Amino acid sequence: MVKFKIVIVGAGPAGYFTAQAFQNAQTEDIKFAIDMIERLPTPWGLVRSGVAPDHPKIKTVSKVFEKIAKEPNFRLFANVELGKDVSLKDLRDQYDAVVLSTGASKGRKLGVPGEDLTNSLSAADFVPWYNSHPDYVNTEVDLSCDTAVVIGAGNVAMDVARILAIDPTELDPTDIADHALSKLKQSNIRTVIICGRRGPEYAAFTAPELRDLPKLENTDVYVDSNQIQEAELRIASLIEIEKDLRNNLEVMRLIADQSKKGVDRKLEIKFLSTPIEFKGNSKIEEVIFAQNKVENGKVVPSGEKFSIKCGLVISAIGYDSVEYPGITIQNGRINNIAGHVEHNLYTTGWAKRGPTGVIGTNKSDSTDVVELIIENLKEPKLSEGITSLLKSGHQVIDQLAWEKINASEVISGEIAGKPRVKEIKRDKLINIGLN
């Protein structure tokens, strides 16, 4: 029997599914000792700091993560940062394979004039703010205006728009950050407009997320029925219409035709609108859009412009991976071929393929990379692994410490009538875990 040492960097969905793939690949002859390092004192990545608080079902995947973590060949080392507490070179020297599952946390920029005006934010800052990520609790968000614009027609744009447009009392029973909930309760925003640059047939929303919109109790949702009809006509000539596209358009048509409740909260989805300039006197006041049209199957500017007066803009147009020493980022992701970066260095998840796919996508993706890793493994190294690399006294949050944090948050949640109350301060999280 041979036993290989694997280290996974990043305790998000891609990291856990990578660990699971190694666990599933074990035989009588080949075993794996899996160490997972994570820079935050808490694991679960986007399941904790990305998934919308009003989508608790999606978060139940954390039960799968905890099952993986309970396996005897798995160890968690949270509060350990690559590049600060351990170097990539040291990890590569100590382990048979290093897998970078570090995600993509930098919001992409539009590159239009005025984009950096105050209260023009990236979803990459706004989402972790309402989800209690310790590094984003101080994100400055001003909700005193009446209209917010969200750029992008993907599920993140949808999450952000829903959080801004929902009656905040509907968020009371969720695990949204207290600081965000109290700010949302004082918010003056009553109109939220999602702007996609292409037509409804290209929207990156998924149907289950669209179906959630009519369920909002105190928000009316608008989609221009003409835009849907035109999209339906455009796709009618296709020989085969993909099921997902058909479902999406069906839900959008339903939303467009639905009678409205007449409430003062409004969420609108506008298509064929490309932002070309943000205007304001130090703070965002207006977004100028180029109106687009579809010509011979291509989205082109119609030559017309329009503007939306607003006091908040959130851009949700995708993410890039962050750079760190020894890693080359190309087109927003770690430079790799099918997950292979260099000798004994691999990547999975958004760091590997870019910010695409839902949480479950990481399962098959990680399995493919793990198969490749196993093919490439030769002789196991004789080394100590991470314990030899960390300074003595380093405050590691291991699985037991994390379970303490988890239990403490869940207990606080029970008292408050929520699934959990997340602690937002790193030092407090560490204290709870280690005391």
Ligand code: NAP
């Ligand atoms: P996404 O699905 O790729 O959507 C990005 C949107 O931004 C697209 O509509 C894109 O339009 C637009 N965009 C990109 N560059 C732009 C530009 N320069 N100007 C204007 N618009 C621009 O990305 P995402 O919403 O960040 O989501 C990332 C992944 O996480 C997706 O796979 C998503 O499904 C997943 N996710 C899932 C859930 C869920 O399951 N509930 C929730 C959140 C996220 P074009 O199409 O024209 O490029």
